[in-house]
Amino acid sequence: MPKPQPATDEVLVKVQAVSLNYVDLMVVTGKLNPNLPLPFIPGADGAGTVEQVGNDVTAFKPGDAVVTTFIPKWTSR
Numbered sequence: 001m002p003k004p005q006p007a008t009d010e011v012l013v014k015v016q017a018v019s020l021n022y023v024d025l026m027v028v029t030g031k032l033n034p035n036l037p038l039p040f041i042p043g044a045d046g047a048g049t050v051e052q053v054g055n056d057v058t059a060f061k062p063g064d065a066v067v068t069t070f071i072p073k074w075t076s077r
Contacts, residue, residue, distance in 0.1 A: 008054040015048040
């Protein structure tokens, strides 16, 4: 598949570690978010490095280390 290109408000992350946990099981069985649009790739816990940023992204830059979070818009420690 071709490498995806981030939209203006997105970042492209090279995932370097991921784990599946109980939250992922709940999501794929429809118990946590039954209206989640497909396709969906489970992986609530992940870490990687930002490879590219969209034109409107100011909070991240290529090379930044990032992790996933259960809380949308949570960007600090």
